[in-house]
Amino acid sequence: MKLVLLGVNHNTAPIDVRERLAIPAGRLADATRTLAHQPGIREGLILSTCNRVELLTVQESDAAQNSDLLRFLDEYFAVPASTIQPHLYEFREREAVRHLFRVASSLDSMVVGEPQILGQVKESYTVAREVGAVSGTLEGLLQRAFTVAKKVRSETQIGSSSVSIASVAVDLARKIFGSLAGKQVLLVGAGKMSELAARHLIQQGAASILVANRTPERARKIVAQFSGPGLSSEVIPFEELYAQAHRADIVITSTGAPQQLFGRAHGQQFIQKRRGKPMFFIDIAVPRDVDPKMNEVEGCFVYDIDDLQQVAAANLADRGREAAAAEDIVSSEVDRYQQRIQSLGAVPAIRALQQSAEEMRQAELARVATKLAGLTPEQQAAVDALTRSITAKLLHPQLVALREKPE
Incomplete structure (x- = not known):
């Protein structure tokens, strides 16, 4: 599975392009459902605001082409791909995560620090859940995005005054x-x-x-x-x-x-x-x-x-220092999210290695069981604890390597 984000915003497309892609609230559910039913797309969410239209998708790795999303835009909005393509940006995997975190934290907004965007992301998430377009991958990613946005608000002064x-x-x-x-x-x-x-x-x-x-x-x-x-x-x-x-x-x-x-x-x-x-x-x-x-x-x-x-540019200059602090938080949270995803991917291998090691430990204890029969219960417990400790220490470097293995 691959995470792919495709979109246009106020930095890449003039309003006469954005307004042709804008989705009214009443059509968002239908558009999201249609996106999720495209070939190769397992999960999908659409964020449509006055400043951006973005498609966040989880796709089968062999079908993760932006041409599929371009076709969706062409067919759903009746806007030729040639009109949209010069204004599009595309992010994948880690960069898609980073972009989502920045959007939810209002670091990619026309007015940096405005509070409305987080609510708009949450509304898109709610609609996507209601139509069954969000499940495992996007569910966890979006929940993390909301947490990151809250952290940016609480640990910086980027939203200290009411700006929108x-x-x-x-x-x-x-x-x-x-x-x-x-x-x-x-x-x-x-x-x-x-x-x-x-x-x-x-x-x-x-x-x-x-x-x-x-x-x-x-x-x-x-x-x-x-x-x-x-x-x-x-x-x-x-x-x-x-x-x-x-x-x-x-x-x-x-x-x-x-x-x-x-x-x-x-x-x-x-x-x-x-x-x-x-x-x-x-x-x-x-x-x-x-x-x-x-x-x-x-x-x-x-x-x-x-x-x-x-x-808005003048507003951004005033908030430069707070925006820099917020960017540091986002970068740190992207690293944490990626490490968690990599760890989750290694879980089956880790469990198999631990199970194999435990079976070997039990087999060795059974092999010398007659020699240990004369030990008191306390002594047998000590031997059991010792063998567990030795096994854990021997496994530790391998487990760390599995968790840190790049995707």
Whole structure:
């Protein structure tokens, strides 16, 4: 069996590639099940976030070719392999383990230290278990990844402040306006990202938050959380989105819609209703909610998730020391995991060697049993203990060599 990881992320692929591979939460189970049923694949997990799509698989060693995974991407997403391949990275065995540990620990995130990625990995794991795509190898590996991520959080300050894509988006809005005091913000989409954005917006002085979501209950839940003195919050019925969106100075979108919600024509309508006042769109959805051509409309300014990288880079510089400490933890944990896997692989040989040695010891004791018959029970116990000790010492170098034998 071979561990193979194939994927694209914000470092290797632009958003127009990533959004073609993005998997909505409602389709993740089907996609994972389809992956696990591919020829030669014994176990599989798919991690799909706004910044990455990765396939983690356990494959039969003679079938461990990335062409199989490329074919899956081609067939499932209807995206030609030639389009994806220039942006792909592939990791195997030890390097796949290292990559997974780094991802779960938020060392490979656009915003290093953001806490959301671990929850996203856990969600993918839960889905994969539910469809029967995870068993022995990936079960143990993922559990270890969760432990490593927790260790990084507890032993470094990499997550000392609340940082996420949502907070970076709000930081960008603050830099654009100078101040968010008195600004009206529209959140389109009521998921976790929108909740985080709302919290940061309130901290920065936003006076009014509008929430639009296809499921009204979710929108009302967010509004209820953030209603209070000095803060106005309101649910916008989704069917009235286009009629009321112009009220917002800042629109933050994070839906899972398969097609874009806002196009160039919408921008022209909004600016006309706002009498030329500028309107800023921060699109943190993948696939994107806002057509980038809206930037061509005078007064409309659109920033997508890739535009947040500049802000994230400054964050990374501030956290360099903690990130280095976290990398050391990951490297140490990769070594420990590999040693454990190698030891597990040697277990049958170790047991056979120990059993053979014990049989020889018992045979020798039986051969001289008549000579030992005159010994007291205490003396016989001492002889038994002595022969066990000698056998263990003779076996020790061989057992160590088996455990440390490279794969």
